[in-house]
Amino acid sequence: MDCDRLLACPDCRRPALAAAPKGYACGSCGATYIVREGIPVFLRPRTAIVGADADRAAFWDAGWENRNNRLLALDREGVLKERQDYLEYVLKERYPSAVDIGPDVVAGKTFLNIGCGGGFEGLLFAGYGAHYIGVDFSQNAVRLTRDLIRNAGFDGAAFQAEAEALPFRDGSIEYVYSSGVLHHTPNIEQALKEACRVLAPGGTAMIALYATRSLMFFWYRLHAVLCGNLTLKAIEAWMHANTEGAWQTAGRKNKWTKTYTEPQFRTLLTAAGFSEARIQQSYLQVKTMPIVGKIVRAVAPGKLEDLRVGRFGSMLVATCRKR
Ligand SMILES: [Zn+2]
Numbered sequence: 001m002d003c004d005r006l007l008a009c010p011d012c013r014r015p016a017l018a019a020a021p022k023g024y025a026c027g028s029c030g031a032t033y034i035v036r037e038g039i040p041v042f043l044r045p046r047t048a049i050v051g052a053d054a055d056r057a058a059f060w061d062a063g064w065e066n067r068n069n070r071l072l073a074l075d076r077e078g079v080l081k082e083r084q085d086y087l088e089y090v091l092k093e094r095y096p097s098a099v100d101i102g103p104d105v106v107a108g109k110t111f112l113n114i115g116c117g118g119g120f121e122g123l124l125f126a127g128y129g130a131h132y133i134g135v136d137f138s139q140n141a142v143r144l145t146r147d148l149i150r151n152a153g154f155d156g157a158a159f160q161a162e163a164e165a166l167p168f169r170d171g172s173i174e175y176v177y178s179s180g181v182l183h184h185t186p187n188i189e190q191a192l193k194e195a196c197r198v199l200a201p202g203g204t205a206m207i208a209l210y211a212t213r214s215l216m217f218f219w220y221r222l223h224a225v226l227c228g229n230l231t232l233k234a235i236e237a238w239m240h241a242n243t244e245g246a247w248q249t250a251g252r253k254n255k256w257t258k259t260y261t262e263p264q265f266r267t268l269l270t271a272a273g274f275s276e277a278r279i280q281q282s283y284l285q286v287k288t289m290p291i292v293g294k295i296v297r298a299v300a301p302g303k304l305e306d307l308r309v310g311r312f313g314s315m316l317v318a319t320c321r322k323r
Contacts, residue, residue, distance in 0.1 A: 006172040010165040042167035064140035068118040079152040083123040096317040103128040109174040115181025119148035126154035135161040163191035168198040176205040183210045192272035208317040212259040216314040277320040282313030
């Protein structure tokens with residue numbers, strides 16, 4: 001897909017990006033952006049991923065390095081089969097991304113996924129006929145997304161970019177989506193403002209963050225206390241390092257994870273410029289429960305484990321609008 005008509009300079013936000021010898025150049029502020037291995041790198045020149053952000057980027061980049069790579073060896077039929085399996089899984093789990101978004105909602109629309117990760121969401125939404133654009137500050141995630149969409153024969157693009165400074169024009173995106181990402185972003189206020197800025201008036205956004213009042217995060221906090229962390233600061237530090245355990249690659253630890261209550265989430269969305277927010281909490285499933293899940297999986301695998309026990313899951317999912 002041709003995204004040039006959507007692009008703006010992530011540094012000055014002006015729609016003045018033009019092709020340059022090694023990538024793009026901003027005709028307004030003079031910032032330049034390279035294209036690396038076919039992927040535009042829209043990281044701001046002055047602030048691009050330095051200090052603590054460099055650590056966060058390295059953590060996620062290492063996490064995505066070898067994840068889902070098996071998918072790249074598949075032919076088109078194989079990729080489409082993986083997409084179908086993923087769709088069935090998210091429908092079974094009753095994820096709002098599957099239940100509330102279908103081809104009737106997104107086909108033919110510009111669809112931005114902020115923090116696109118390893119490509120399954122890209123396959124899902126591009127497969128519905130959306131003009132899919134994935135952005136992520138991990139180059140490995142972006143490459144995986146781009147290659148999977150290409151191998152499936154779908155329409156889509158992927159850029160390396162920061163959630164806090166998106167490379168798109170004001171009001172250029174008809175559907176903005178970000179699931180399980182922005183709770184890892186220290187400046188979530190700015191990231192949500194950017195999500196709202198690029199959304200077209202009348203457009204819809206679906207944004208999901210970790211829920212404070214969920215069994216998973218009550219359990220994590222209890223675990224932190226049992227491990228001897230007795231101050232709020234110590235508990236938070238333990239959370240950062242332990243909540244994405246599977247991601248601990250090459251000795252790196254997760255640098256930032258926060259959880260939100262529904263009122264906190266609503267306040268953030270309103271401050272960012274969104275309106276009409278409907279916030280639903282994900283379902284809690286027996287198999288994901290601490291201890292109980294393990295017992296059920298051992299005693300009655302495949303039966304009780306898929307049972308849902310109310311909206312006490314780990315995600316708050318907001319669907320909101322921009323006037
Ligand atoms: Zn500029």
